[in-house]
Amino acid sequence: MLRRGEVLRLRIKDIQFKSETGLLTLNITNTREGKTKSGSSRMVYTTIPTRYRYFFYTLLDIKKHSNQDLPLIGHDLETLSSRAISYLVPVSRALRILFGIHFNFHHLRHSGVHIFMLQMLHCVSYTPDNLRGETPLEQEVLSEKSVAVRLDYWFKGREAIEVNSAAFLDNMGKQIGHIFYATTRWSYLHDIDWLLPIISKYHNPHTHKQFSHSALRYLMGLSASSNDLSRLLSHIIPDYDQQTLAEKRCQSITVTEHALRVHVLQIDNLSQAAQKEHITDTLSNTYLEEKWLSTLEKSQLTLTNFLFDKLINPVPNGEEAIINFESISAIWECGCRHRSQPINNKYLTAYKSFPNITVCKHKHALRLNIACTTKGASAFNTVFRHTEWAWVRCEFELHINRKVDSKRPLEMVKKRYAKKSEYKHINVLRQQKGPSSLTIYLKPKSKISIHTLEYVEQFIKLIKH
Known part of the structure; x- marks a missing residue:
């Protein structure tokens, strides 16, 4: 959702996080290091998924005693260019390795805008939560509860049906930093295949539709005279075997496109990519933090790494560490x-x-x-x-x-x-x-x-x- 420069210029005081609900509030404004693209300030609201909240809270806790006017990312006295080279360039490099040489850091903003649009469209279309995405993570991000938390500054406790749906795009544009919706539509919302299933009930793959026997035989690759249709439908439609012979001979069969795709294409309910994502849904909410800490343990033994380890890991008696990020930054600034x-x-x-x-x-x-x-x-x-x-x-x-x-x-x-x-x-x-x-x-x-x-x-x- 943020531009590259906006991420770098974020100050500690510009961010507020509620770990209970996952609400993240960002104040995008002009700072001594630079101005926003439009020259004006804006507020950005989003929700952090449950599995990432503890990790996010841990990162913010590191700087809780630092000067609130200092940058959120990097050491206390680190320059803007140094922060860009040391923290954003590695992210860009990893993105290009994963998704191709033409992928860059700004595409993360496009992804955030796309997710925001999906949330808005599902909200005004009153899509059931179980149909909002394929994986539990997608369903949580797109859920009615997540959208309500994100838009609480506007909803103020009201339901989506109680607010003017025509104002959704205006509120979205304000958070993105676009004056005109056309900018968002033409430059940020790529393709259109994701749109119809949300705004049109008929095009939703989970909507029950009527198919003729001949159409189903064609879709399943059966001959026009094949008698296997009834057997195959018993695997697709749960209560098909309970129907009478007369009901089975009825000209139209009611089934969802999603169920047909699962059977015809011989795939599980989740795509391969979704299955990989689904595996991580069984992990604890502290998994990411534990994974991050394990990488720190394997890092090279230097003074600053040693001090940082003492900062983020609790002391044996359970008391708070008596070292702060300001001291580490001072050593880093004057050191190597x-x-x-x-x-x-x-x-x-x-x-x-x-x-x-x-x-x-x-x-x-x-x-x-x-x-x-x-x-x-x-x-x-x-x-x-x-x-x-x-x-x-x-x-x-x-x-x-x-x-x-x-x-x-x-x-x-x-x-x-x-x-x-x-x-x-x-x-x-x-x-x-x-x-x-x-x-x-x-x-x-x-x-x-x-x-x-x-x-x-x-x-x-x-x-x-």
């Missing part, structure tokens, strides 16, 4: 963004060479104590000069025995550990006894909670062990 790479052997060896890295609460940083050596510097640069750690800045405390000249260790820190911009963050501290050592504080460049740093500490321990 979408260019993260899995941990290789060189990276892993460097990690294992470090002593324990702990959280220093009074400095709001991670603390690393190492010997001031060339080997230690090599390991430090391998790990913490990697783009994945670009979200921290380094401060150095060089602890030197009072009997040792500080010139050489200080030169080592400047040459091997610190960048020129970090020279001002090198402090030299004298100690009475013991060998010289170097303490490095990894301080976040952005505002990140102490709890997030504790999760980072857990990530480092996981890598080392």
